[in-house]
Amino acid sequence: MLRRTLLLGLGRGPLGRGLGTHRGGSILDRDGKMSEIKKKIRSILPGGDWNPLYDTSYLPPESSDVVIVGGGVLGLSVAYWLKKLEKPRGAIRVLVVERDHTYSRASTVLSVGGIRQQFSVPENVQLSLFSIDFLRNINEYLAVADDPPLDIQFNPSGYLLLASEKGAAIMENNVKVQRQEGAKVCLMSPEQLRNKFPWINTEGVALASYGMEHEGWFDPWCLLQGLRRKVQSMGVLFCRGEVTRFVSSSNLMKTASGEEVNLKRIHEVHVKIDQSLEYQPVECAIVINAAGAWSGQVAELAGIGKGPPGTLQGTKLPVELRKRYVYLWHCPQGPGLETPFVIDPSGTYFRREGLGHNYLGGCSPTEEEEPDPGNLEVDHDFFQDRVWPPLAQRVPAFETLKVRSAWAGYYDYNTFDQNGVVGPHPLVINMYFATGFSGHGLQQAPAVGRAVAEMVLEGHFQTINLSSFLFSRFYSGEKVQEHNII
């Protein structure tokens, strides 16, 4: 009996640690235990998300006033402006559905990050001017209490567009339009170009337009995170899932001239949760299509384009995925700190990256050589064949360069006229578009977000008139062609 007591005593005491589980837990882990108890009590008290049966925090809410499909910079910008312009405060519940929270394929974070006012369409210039104003005052717009201020690392180095003989007259016209809207652009002759940038070979260049202010490049990831944290603080709900179905109802209505038209209204959005078969039907009043390169697929889910071709019902959203490559190279004899974002007449572009003589650049392929957008693999032969020769011809120092890395991203390419689609669909009356910007979505995102929010809340555009960017132009055939697309 003495032996048994001794064994028991030694087994429980500090000398002998048995393998059996101790009911109260060891004293060494008291802090961990206390924090667990605190967490449990916190979840039970009002305000915590306590669900005694099972955890549903990953599901979206059962109803939401506005559902934004796509959580990139355009979707978050629309969410921000909706929350900022709503009256009274807190009136609208906004849900942002984004299927990839790492943004591994999103165009926003893979973009080169440039912003310019040198467009040929006046609305594009206005959108860019507002966006640069937004970026300059970003810490007033996106300030969140207790968080550090944002630094978007803006390089105000300007854009330099070069034009050959053929394009010189168009460039002069464009610069006139840009100056009328308030952009600070100056025209340079080849002589002035050589004086200013001695590393340029001006052979074949008849005219150049140089943006002196409000143009340059910045860090898109920082803008995205800033918007994300601000909209979260404003009460926007996020959901990690994919939109798989729209449940809508139709109404046969008569227009003023007596013709019959079938108007659809989306009632529910089915959001399928990532890596699961589970889905949640979200009742909604308004759906905003900001899915970027995948907007065409989302529009097809809503039934846009299902009808006889040539009619309004049969007009699809002409936004497709297009793959574009960006290359990063190092050239120790390359141009210095003053290098702007240079765009060659052949479509090749490059800009300085950092202080170590590194440069980012690329070229948009022609329609015939469009790469397969199924994956984001980089084609290095494209650099050798299509990007390097014009680069080396324009900047002789680039004959000796070494490619450090490369990546690929998608353009939400509008095959109709390469300009954005903004505003409601004429037949699916509660779906609004904010997509199709074909490579300049990032630089116009703040302004487009505000335009869409005004359209949703007021019913018409108030600050910048984007009525030429509505969906109906695809049916009526009025192209708003943007010539300065890179």
Added chain:
Amino acid sequence: MAAPKASLHLVAPVWNGGTRGISGLSRVVAPEGNQKKGRSLLQFLADRFYDVEALRDHLLRKRVSKVHQKNRPFNHINQRYGPYVAGAYFILKQGGAVRFQGREWIRPNQRGHFSLDFLKLQAVPVEAVDASGCAINYQGLDSLLALKELQSLWLQRCPHVDDWCLSRLHPLASSLQELSLAGCPRVSERGLACLHHLWNLRRLDISDLPAVSSPGLTRILVEEMLPSCEVLGADWAQDLKLGPEEQPRDTAGPTPA
């Protein structure tokens, strides 16, 4: 919803407005202010009471609007006396100093008062501006850019001068010969890159810029960018790390046998 009481420590201090469905990845930028132990009393109360939060936001907005108010343009002076006098008045009101062509420096005294004799100098251009320590910002530069014959501009230790302001200086390119940005906390190498418009610049002071990531390299690149300009900046060897064979030998000790 009632504001949470300060005494109930178990309740989560920051209300997220009922956000649901957030995965851990989405809150990427962690609120560091909440985790710091030594928070000020205002911060502590603002986390728990909506009223105090509104008060804190109001105080912050007032601070921002004070800077805006200091940088407002003096349009009535501009219309009556011309751009040179308006620019000079703007600088003197901010606490800086102005020198007209062929005259002495005009400075405000300790209390901020200055004589208004310069109001009659409507046709005399302003040659030098010393705006050191002034709260001049992007908007305020409007008044300075109207001074077309400005030769020397000192913006030392200005807290609101940043890269955006530097990109605005190009209209002064034909006359500006001396520019000093020493000690400006918000100027980085990205803003210095747009100083190449100032082709007449002869003296540039870019020393002691805390936001520049590599001061020595930046100074070399700026010198290459502005070949006819004398650049005062960080020592170029400041950031260099010596290799193992170049380590300075200790010459103070006795020479080894």
